[in-house]
Amino acid sequence: MNFSFIKTIATGLFCFSASAFSCHGQDLIANQAPIDKHIKVVDSVTIQRYIESKEMNTYAAELYDTWNTSKTHCYNSIEIPDSFKIDLRGFAMPTPSRNITSTFGYRPAFRRMHKGLDIKVYTGDTIYAAFDGKVRIVRYEPQGFGNYIVIRHPNGLETIYGHLSKQLVSTDQNVKAGTPIGLGGNTGRSFGSHLHFETRLLGEAIDPQLIFDFPNQDVTGDYYVFHKQNNNQTTHYTASNTNIKKNARTTSHHFYKVKRGDNLSTIARKLGISVKQLCAANNLNNNSKIRPKQILKY
Numbered sequence: 001m002n003f004s005f006i007k008t009i010a011t012g013l014f015c016f017s018a019s020a021f022s023c024h025g026q027d028l029i030a031n032q033a034p035i036d037k038h039i040k041v042v043d044s045v046t047i048q049r050y051i052e053s054k055e056m057n058t059y060a061a062e063l064y065d066t067w068n069t070s071k072t073h074c075y076n077s078i079e080i081p082d083s084f085k086i087d088l089r090g091f092a093m094p095t096p097s098r099n100i101t102s103t104f105g106y107r108p109a110f111r112r113m114h115k116g117l118d119i120k121v122y123t124g125d126t127i128y129a130a131f132d133g134k135v136r137i138v139r140y141e142p143q144g145f146g147n148y149i150v151i152r153h154p155n156g157l158e159t160i161y162g163h164l165s166k167q168l169v170s171t172d173q174n175v176k177a178g179t180p181i182g183l184g185g186n187t188g189r190s191f192g193s194h195l196h197f198e199t200r201l202l203g204e205a206i207d208p209q210l211i212f213d214f215p216n217q218d219v220t221g222d223y224y225v226f227h228k229q230n231n232n233q234t235t236h237y238t239a240s241n242t243n244i245k246k247n248a249r250t251t252s253h254h255f256y257k258v259k260r261g262d263n264l265s266t267i268a269r270k271l272g273i274s275v276k277q278l279c280a281a282n283n284l285n286n287n288s289k290i291r292p293k294q295i296l297k298y
Contacts, residue, residue, distance in 0.1 A: 059134050060156045063202060069137055069171050072150055072160070075203035083227045084201065087155045088211060088219040092128050092178035094161065094197055097121050098215045101194055104207035104255065115205035116160065116198035119214060121184035123165050123193045129175045130159045130199075130212075138167050145196065146188020149181055157211075158203075162196035163187050201226055209257050210295060220293060258294040271298050 063084070068074040102118035121127070129151055136158070137150035145162035149169065152158045165185025169175060186193040199208045211224050256267060264286065268275045279285055282296050290296070 059152050059154055063156050064152070067136065070139075072137060072139075072145075072148075073203050078202050080202055080204060080228050081226075083225060084156055086157060086201070086211075086224040086226060087222070088224055089222055090177055091131055091212075091219050093212065093214070093217050094128055094130050094159070095119055095121050095125065095184070095195055096217065097125070097195075098217065100209075100214055104205075104209060113205075116162075116196050117208045117214070119195045119197060121193060121195045123183070123185050125184035126180050127161055127164065127182045127184055127195060129177055129179045129181050131155060131157065131177045133159075133175055135169050135171055135173045135175060135181075138169060138171050141188055144188050146190060147182070147185065148188070148196075151175065151181070156201055158200045160196070160198035160200070162198075163190045163194060207255055209255070213257075213293060215259070256296045256298060258290050258292055258296060260292045262290065262292075264288070264290065267296065273298055 063078075063081070064075075065078070066074065097119050099120035100117055101120050102114060104117060105114060106112075107114050131151075131153040133151040133153035135149060136152050137148070140147050145160070147164040147167055148160060148162040149164065149167055150158055150160050161182055163185055164182040165187060166183040167181070168183070169179075169181045175181060184193060184195055190196075197208055199206045199211055206224075206226070211220060212218075213220055256271060258267070264275050264278060264284070267290075268278045271278070275286065278296065278298055279288070281298050284290075
């Protein structure tokens with residue numbers, strides 16, 4: 001038999017087989033395409049749900065089970081944990097201003113608690129997010145905070161920024177620590193341009209001075225530990241951090257943060273009480289040493 005004839009037949013059979021295999025492969029791919037599309041859709045949904053789940057967990061889902069974008073204080077029915085450790089690392093100061101014009105505590109003139117700090121800023125000064133977080137509320141309250149913002153943070157805190165002249169973020173927006181969120185102002189119930197700044201855990205106001213050291217533009221420690229204690233049907237709150245051990249908040253006390261150069265006598269004069277009263281409230285005696293950043297109750 002002619003060798004060239006055999007070669008020609010073999011080549012033809014190979015080409016036919018390859019062509020048939022190619023067509024069959026294409027048919028398989030074509031038949032599989034709808035399945036692939038379906039898998040992609042399923043994967044997309046799964047991935048989106050996973051992202052949403054991770055995002056929810058990022059914003060202290062172990063504490064909060066609601067996301068209310070219209071009401072500032074909406075946690076009356078939520079149980080306060082006995083203790084909760086708050087991570088203060090990765091912070092940013094809300095303002096570079098060091099001038100605190102009004103502290104946390106009861107205001108006799110208004111017969112109500114002042115549940116934050118007033119920090120001197122001027123209209124137009126930039127206000128920054130204190131930690132990474134998600135903006136829960138951007139609203140205007142004419143008889144209260146004026147233009148204000150509430151941000152929930154992964155560490156469990158919610159921070160409030162009041163009396164702004166302008167808000168630079170929107171509800172549900174994710175922000176990083178140090179993100180510009182607003183401009184200082186004098187809106188709402190305000191008697192001069194300043195920032196009203198609050199730190200809260202599940203709606204419970206915590207003195208911001210126990211967390212932020214505005215004069216030194218720093219936090220008071222890497223962590224802040226919130227404790228709840230029940231005593232004679234009255235709820236008391238205490239706190240500690242890695243740098244300071246202190247009583248932090250009760251419903252019947254105010255607090256003073258020791259400054260450089262302070263002693264018991266000068267502090268007592270500032271607070272309008274006697275040294276004996278100050279010592280009794282803090283388990284001190286006349287010879288006790290105090291240090292800067294120490295928190296005294298009165």
